Amino acid sequence: VVLDKMPFPTPGDPLHSARMRAIDDEGESSFGLYMLPLMTLALKQGFGRLIRRASDRGVVAILDERLTSKSYGRQARNDLPPARFSRNFKDVHQFYQHSSSSSADFGLNVFARDEVDGFAWRWQLLRLQDGKRDSAHEVGAFPDAPEAEIHALLAGLRNLTSRITGAGRATTDFGVEVRCSAATVARLQDADDTVVARAWRKEGARWRQLTLLAVEAA
Structure with a gap:
C-alpha cells in the first residue's frame, strides 16, 4: 500500500469546514480534535487494506516526512497497528527477499x-x-x-x-x-x-x- 501523503480530510469540504468551524468557535482546536483523528483513522484503514489476517505480511509506504518530523505525525505513527518502521529503502528490499523466493538484486x-x-x-x-x-x-x-x-x-x-x-x-x-x-x-x-x-x-x-x-x- 502506498500513501503519497498523510490522509488529512480536505478542509474545503463543506461538511468538514462546518464541523471545524463549530469546534473553533468553542475555543477548541479543530486540528487536534477533528483533523488528526480522521487522518489517523484513514491511516489505519490503509493498514487494514494490506493486513486482513494474522498471517498477512506486506509494506505500507507513507511518503510524507511529517510522519517523523512533526509531533502529531509521530503520535499518529504510535497509534497504528504494530509494525516495524524504517526510513531505509534497503529494509524494504530485504523484506521482499525474505518473504518471497526471489533473490533478485x-x-x-x-x-x-x-x-x-x-x-x-x-x-x-x-x-x-x-x-x-x-x-x-x-x-x-x-x-x-x-x-x-x-x-x-x-x-x-x-x-x-x-x-x-x-x-x-x-x-x-x-x-x-x-x-x-x-x-x-x-x-x-x-x-x-x-x-x-x-x-x-x-x-x-x-x-x-x-x-x-x-x-x-x-
Missing part, C-alpha cells in the same frame, strides 16, 4: 505500446536495495508488442551487463527479476529454437538468477 521493467510508426518500447532498471533507477526508450518496427518487449528486455540486460562488468564485477553474482506482460512471458517460455529463444537462454546463463514475472498494465 535488480528489477527490469519492460513496456511496449503500438504507435503510428511502430511499437514504442521502454526498459526501466531498478536497483532493489535502494530504489535507484534508469531507463531508455525507442520506437522500432516489430510485428507485435511481445517482440518489442523482448527487444527492450535484451537491451536492458545488455545495459546492466555493461555497468556490472565496468565496475569489475561478474553478472553471475547478481539476480534479475524481469517484469513484463503475460504475452511476453508466454512467448519466451514457448519459444523453441528461434533467435529469441537462443538469446534468452544465453542471457539466462549469464546471471545467478534470471526470472520472469508477468505484470499486466493497469
Whole structure:
C-alpha cells in the first residue's frame, strides 16, 4: 500500500469546514480534535487494506516526512497497528527477499505500446536495495508488442551487463527479476529454437538468477 501523503480530510469540504468551524468557535482546536483523528483513522484503514489476517505480511509506504518530523505525525505513527518502521529503502528490499523466493538484486521493467510508426518500447532498471533507477526508450518496427518487449528486455540486460562488468564485477553474482506482460512471458517460455529463444537462454546463463514475472498494465 502506498500513501503519497498523510490522509488529512480536505478542509474545503463543506461538511468538514462546518464541523471545524463549530469546534473553533468553542475555543477548541479543530486540528487536534477533528483533523488528526480522521487522518489517523484513514491511516489505519490503509493498514487494514494490506493486513486482513494474522498471517498477512506486506509494506505500507507513507511518503510524507511529517510522519517523523512533526509531533502529531509521530503520535499518529504510535497509534497504528504494530509494525516495524524504517526510513531505509534497503529494509524494504530485504523484506521482499525474505518473504518471497526471489533473490533478485535488480528489477527490469519492460513496456511496449503500438504507435503510428511502430511499437514504442521502454526498459526501466531498478536497483532493489535502494530504489535507484534508469531507463531508455525507442520506437522500432516489430510485428507485435511481445517482440518489442523482448527487444527492450535484451537491451536492458545488455545495459546492466555493461555497468556490472565496468565496475569489475561478474553478472553471475547478481539476480534479475524481469517484469513484463503475460504475452511476453508466454512467448519466451514457448519459444523453441528461434533467435529469441537462443538469446534468452544465453542471457539466462549469464546471471545467478534470471526470472520472469508477468505484470499486466493497469
